[in-house]
Amino acid sequence: MSQQENPFKAEPDLLFRDPGFSLTAQPYLRELLEDLTASSEGITFVIGAGTSLDAGLPTWAGLLANMASLVQDPRWRKAALRDTAEPARRAEYLGYLALEDSDSEHYQIVRQALYSRNVRPAPGPLADAVARLIATLGGRARVVTTNFDTLIEAALARYNSTPTVQYTLENRAEWAGLPDIHEGQVPIMHIHGILEPNRALRGPLILTESEFLAYGPDARALIADELRGRVTIFIGVSLTDPNLVGPLFDTRDENIRKCNAYTLSVASGADPEERAYSVKKACILEPVLAVKTIHAKSFTQQTQMLLDMSLAMRRPTEYLGAGDGSGKLHYGSRFVEGLERCYAAIGCQPEDPLPQGEAALTLSKSLRAALSEAQKLIAAKIQDLRHSNDGDLKRHVALLAASLESERFGLFLWLRARAEYGAKRPYAIRLMGSSTYTHHEIWSLDREADIAPESRHTAARALYYGNSLVQNLPRGAEWQLWNGCSAIPFTVTGLHDVELDQFDAAFDTIMPGVVTLNTTKYVSRPKGMEDDEWHMNASAFSVFSAKDIRDINQNVVSSIQELIRG
Numbered sequence: 001m002s003q004q005e006n007p008f009k010a011e012p013d014l015l016f017r018d019p020g021f022s023l024t025a026q027p028y029l030r031e032l033l034e035d036l037t038a039s040s041e042g043i044t045f046v047i048g049a050g051t052s053l054d055a056g057l058p059t060w061a062g063l064l065a066n067m068a069s070l071v072q073d074p075r076w077r078k079a080a081l082r083d084t085a086e087p088a089r090r091a092e093y094l095g096y097l098a099l100e101d102s103d104s105e106h107y108q109i110v111r112q113a114l115y116s117r118n119v120r121p122a123p124g125p126l127a128d129a130v131a132r133l134i135a136t137l138g139g140r141a142r143v144v145t146t147n148f149d150t151l152i153e154a155a156l157a158r159y160n161s162t163p164t165v166q167y168t169l170e171n172r173a174e175w176a177g178l179p180d181i182h183e184g185q186v187p188i189m190h191i192h193g194i195l196e197p198n199r200a201l202r203g204p205l206i207l208t209e210s211e212f213l214a215y216g217p218d219a220r221a222l223i224a225d226e227l228r229g230r231v232t233i234f235i236g237v238s239l240t241d242p243n244l245v246g247p248l249f250d251t252r253d254e255n256i257r258k259c260n261a262y263t264l265s266v267a268s269g270a271d272p273e274e275r276a277y278s279v280k281k282a283c284i285l286e287p288v289l290a291v292k293t294i295h296a297k298s299f300t301q302q303t304q305m306l307l308d309m310s311l312a313m314r315r316p317t318e319y320l321g322a323g324d325g326s327g328k329l330h331y332g333s334r335f336v337e338g339l340e341r342c343y344a345a346i347g348c349q350p351e352d353p354l355p356q357g358e359a360a361l362t363l364s365k366s367l368r369a370a371l372s373e374a375q376k377l378i379a380a381k382i383q384d385l386r387h388s389n390d391g392d393l394k395r396h397v398a399l400l401a402a403s404l405e406s407e408r409f410g411l412f413l414w415l416r417a418r419a420e421y422g423a424k425r426p427y428a429i430r431l432m433g434s435s436t437y438t439h440h441e442i443w444s445l446d447r448e449a450d451i452a453p454e455s456r457h458t459a460a461r462a463l464y465y466g467n468s469l470v471q472n473l474p475r476g477a478e479w480q481l482w483n484g485c486s487a488i489p490f491t492v493t494g495l496h497d498v499e500l501d502q503f504d505a506a507f508d509t510i511m512p513g514v515v516t517l518n519t520t521k522y523v524s525r526p527k528g529m530e531d532d533e534w535h536m537n538a539s540a541f542s543v544f545s546a547k548d549i550r551d552i553n554q555n556v557v558s559s560i561q562e563l564i565r566g
Contacts, residue, residue: 006286008295012279015267016427020297021305021331023320028292029305032262035231036137036309037316041260042180043141043233044226045130046244050236050266052151054124054299054467056546057114060087060238066113067094072101092208107193107201114148115197119546123155124467125489126299129306130235131155132507134186136310142178142187144226146237146244148195148205156186164188168203169218176225191219191243206243216243223247227261234263235306239285248289261291264306266299270454297427298451300466300489300511304331311507318498328498329508336425338495338510342415345566346432353418354430360438363413367435370559371411374517377555378409381548382540393543400538407539408520410482411435413560414459415513417448427451429460429513459514462487466511468553470541472522484523484539486549487516490557492564515560517552 006028007014014025023030036043049059058066064087071077076097083090098109115121123131134141134156143152153164167175167189175189192206206215224247226232239245248261265282267275282293296302308331312319321327343352346366347359355363382404385397397404413432419425431447449460462469470486491509494500500508521539522529529537541549 006283006293008279009283009286012276012283015279015295015297016272016276019332019425020295020301020427021308023330026294028262029294031292032231032233032294033309033312033320035260036313037320040181041140042230043137044144044230045134045141046144046146046223046226046232046234046237047130047152048146048235048237048241048244050238051127051130052121052124052147052149052236054126054465055121055149055151056116056124057121057149057151063110063113064090064094067091067098067109070098070109070113073097076100086209088207088209088212092210095208107195107205110148110205110207111195111197111201114195120197121149121151121546122550123151123158125303126236126306126466127151127155128158129303129310131159132310133306133313135159136313136507139181139183142182142189144189144191144223146192146241147190148193150194150196153188166190166194166202168193169215169222170203172218172222175222180230189222191222212242216246219243220246220250224251227251231260232262234261234291235302237263239263239282239289239291245289248291252288252290261289262294263291264294264296264302266296266302268453272452298464298466300451300463303466304509304511307507307509311504314504314507315500328496331510334496334508335510335512338492339416339418339512341495342492342512342564343418345564346413354432360433363433364435364438366563367411367413367433370556370563371409371435371517373559374411374552374556375409377552378540381544381552385543397543399535400543403521403536403538404540406520410518411556412459412516412518413513414449414463414516429457429463431459432513458485458487459516462516463489463511463514468549470523470549472524472526473518481520482518483521483537484541485516485518486523486541486553486556487514488553488557489514490560492561495564512564515556517556 007025018025053059065081068077068080071080071094080094080097083093085093095106095109099106131152134143145152156164163185165185165187167187169191175187178187190203193204194202195205204215206212220243223244227247228251237244267278269275269278279295282295286293294305296305311329315329317327318329319327321330346363347355385393388394412434414429415432417426417428417430428448428450449455449457451460451463453461453464455461456474458469458471458473466489468486468488472484473482489511490513491511493508494505519539519541522537523539523541525534
């Protein structure tokens with residue numbers, strides 16, 4: 001399949017012991033960068049639901065659960081929620097049940113299950129990183145997506161002044177006539193249809209088993225054509241979808257001689273053993289489907305890889321060096337230098353795990369100043385809600401008035417953990433300081449958390465998933481002060497000595513940590529909590545819109561970025 005062997009095939013645990021983002025440890029990542037920077041071939045991105053999760057859209061399982069909740073008959077709704085049928089078959093049942101005693105059409109049921117309150121979501125970090133890479137590739141790139149949403153189009157609008165052109169299977173013939181290299185547009189094929197908030201369906205909707213049977217052959221043929229003669233990158237997709245697996249298998253004999261099909265995969269699972277097993281399973285599929293898997297320890301790391309591909313495209317010599325990632329702009333070099341500058345900016349000496357003495361006091365003071373600015377914005381947004389034209393919302397805010405008045409906040413800064421002398425850098429974050437108290441002894445703030453989906457620390461989970469999390473905190477002791485938080489990963493650019501022009505600097509990004517805005521109240525209603533208790537313990541985050549929360553998070557992140565830059 002390739003002259004380079006995947007080292008994780010024999011030992012999947014290598015991913016977790018060594019740096020995951022390494023051109024030597026991951027030869028397929030190096031090969032993909034070489035394909036992108038040296039080749040003149042066309043590039044096809046095949047993107048799926050994984051690119052929309054960090055925008056708040058549901059997974060396959062979540063979409064089906066939302067559809068089940070729309071079934072009006074309580075008996076069938078309860079049964080549908082317990083159903084374990086194969087997803088496309090289950091979608092068939094749910095679509096029929098949800099339409100009983102309803103005037104809606106099938107696509108309207110799906111749209112209601114997909115979008116909360118018909119709110120148009122904003123692209124998350126992963127879609128944004130994909131869009132940057134597509135914009136950098138110019139006329140060489142096009143997109144095939146299984147998503148109903150148009151988040152990739154919205155993300156591309158940030159980086160590309162040329163329009164996107166949308167296609168569905170209805171105009172597959174026109175798609176087939178596109179040249180490999182095109183100018184003035186980014187073609188985007190929605191093979192499962194286009195379904196946006198408050199808009200009618202475009203193209204055939206493919207969700208249920210009968211729809212897959214009706215339109216699957218056309219979808220598979222289209223993807224098979226993309227796999228022939230183009231570099232194809234699968235992102236955020238499941239290699240259990242027959243519309244994706246079928247074309248890979250069908251073109252295997254052609255592709256095995258010149259394998260230009262790659263998939264980006266995140267090691268997932270509830271514990272380390274499950275995550276290692278997910279790596280092992282991907283390795284098993286590689287020769288079966290003639291696809292090269294590039295593994296990541298987290299969704300944040302996957303996003304970082306895509307951002308770095310853009311930087312490598314812009315500055316290949318400084319990035320790749322001798323082809324082994326030895327260039328000054330390679331991620332490892334940039335991250336180590338950038339993280340050291342983050343530590344220095346908050347007063348840490350080279351061997352300090354966190355700020356001490358006067359540095360700790362100064363950091364706490366800076367975090368209090370940042371919190372003060374965030375609280376002003378929170379107060380202004382609460383005032384806006386009190387004067388809203390939405391009568392139900394105004395009444396709800398009035399019920400929570402006492403809780404909102406007594407809510408208190410704290411700001412906590414976490415940075416990626418430094419490597420101890422002579423040891424490898426752990427894939428973990430460390431708490432640096434807080435706005436609410438200052439620790440004078442290192443041992444009293446010795447809090448480090450692995451970046452993992454099962455971590456009890458919301459900050460660590462946020463950095464695993466690569467996007468903000470607004471959640472209740474797990475209950476511990478009775479005297480626990482904080483009950484909810486917004487955990488916000490933040491990025492910084494240009495923390496190294498390589499000079500870049502303004503455009504290239506936009507692609508020079510690392511994610512060194514997380515800031516959490518903790519609250520004494522609950523951001524969502526705990527199960528079993530009575531109305532009266534909830535009205536006295538609800539956070540402002542429970543009534544803020546997604547845009548309100550994004551505005552507050554951005555306010556906090558801007559303060560932290562300013563602090564890090566000194």
